Amino acid sequence: MKGQEWYQADEVAEAYDEKRFSRGGRLIDRREKEAVLHALGPVEDREILEIACGTGRFTAMLADRGADIVGLDISGPMLQRGRERAREVGVADNLEYMRSDAGRLPFPDNRFDAVFAMRFFHLADTPETFMSEMRRVSREQVFLDTFNRFSARSLYNWALPMGSRLYSGREVQELLDAADLDLVGTDHDWIGPYGFYRKLPNTLASGFRTLDTALGSTPIGPPLASVSYWNARL
Ligand SMILES: C[S@@+](CC[C@H](N)C(=O)[O-])C[C@H]1O[C@@H](n2cnc3c(N)ncnc32)[C@H](O)[C@@H]1O
Numbered sequence: 001m002k003g004q005e006w007y008q009a010d011e012v013a014e015a016y017d018e019k020r021f022s023r024g025g026r027l028i029d030r031r032e033k034e035a036v037l038h039a040l041g042p043v044e045d046r047e048i049l050e051i052a053c054g055t056g057r058f059t060a061m062l063a064d065r066g067a068d069i070v071g072l073d074i075s076g077p078m079l080q081r082g083r084e085r086a087r088e089v090g091v092a093d094n095l096e097y098m099r100s101d102a103g104r105l106p107f108p109d110n111r112f113d114a115v116f117a118m119r120f121f122h123l124a125d126t127p128e129t130f131m132s133e134m135r136r137v138s139r140e141q142v143f144l145d146t147f148n149r150f151s152a153r154s155l156y157n158w159a160l161p162m163g164s165r166l167y168s169g170r171e172v173q174e175l176l177d178a179a180d181l182d183l184v185g186t187d188h189d190w191i192g193p194y195g196f197y198r199k200l201p202n203t204l205a206s207g208f209r210t211l212d213t214a215l216g217s218t219p220i221g222p223p224l225a226s227v228s229y230w231n232a233r234l
Helices: 002-006 010-021 025-040 057-064 076-088 127-137 169-178 194-198 202-216
Strands: 047-051 068-073 095-099 112-117 138-147 182-189 227-233
Touching (some): 010 076, 025 182, 025 202, 047 127, 057 076, 057 095, 068 076, 076 095, 127 138, 169 182, 169 227, 182 202
Parallel strands (some): 047 112, 068 095, 112 138
Antiparallel strands (some): 182 227
C-alpha cells in the first residue's frame, strides 16, 4: 500500500495541511468537516474512533465539541502534527492519538459508538479488511468518504504519487454488505475535483464552488460527483 509509506515522510506530513487546505482548499476542509459533523450528529460524550486521522483536523474539532475521541494513524510524523495542533487549539488533554495499522485495530469488538475515516479508502489495497475492522470495533455507526470512479478526478488520479483508488457506488455497497453494514445516508459532491480547487485563490474558488453546488443539485450532479460520503449503521 503506497499511501501507507508516502505519509511516513516528515516533509509530506509538514506540507500536508498547507498543500491541501489553503487557497481553494479551505472550502474542501470546511465541507469535509460539515460532512463529518452532519453524519455523527451530537458528539458530546460519544466514544468515537477516527481511522487514519493524519494531522488531526477532525480529531481536534470533535475533542473541542466534547467527544471522547481517539485518533489512529500509521504515520508518526502525521500524528506529531496532530499533537501539535491539539496543543495549539487547547484540546491536548481531551483526546488520544495512537500509532497503529487500520488493518489490525488494537481494540476489542464494539469498543466505540462510532468509527469514521476520511480520505483513507482511496489508499486501501484491501478495503474489505479496513471496512470489516471498522465495523468490528463500532457499536453503532461507520462513516467514510470515497473518491469516485466516474468523475473528473479520474483525469489525474493515475498520476498521484501516493496511489489512489477510485470506487463506483456498487463497489462501496458491496463493501458495506460484506461487512454487514446498512447504508442509511449518502451524499455526493464536488463535480470540480479537489485538485482543481486547490490551485485556485480563495475568491475564484468561491465562485466555482457556487456553480459546482448548483450543478450538483441537478440530476447530473450525483453521477459526476468526485466525492461521496457514506453513512452506515450496524
Ligand atoms: C490523505 S491522509 C488523510 C488524513 C486525514 N484523515 C484527513 O482527512 O486530513 C491519509 C492518512 O492515512 C494514513 N494511513 C495510510 N495507511 C494507513 C493504515 N494502514 N493504517 C492507519 N493509517 C493509515 C496515512 O498515514 C495518512 O495520515
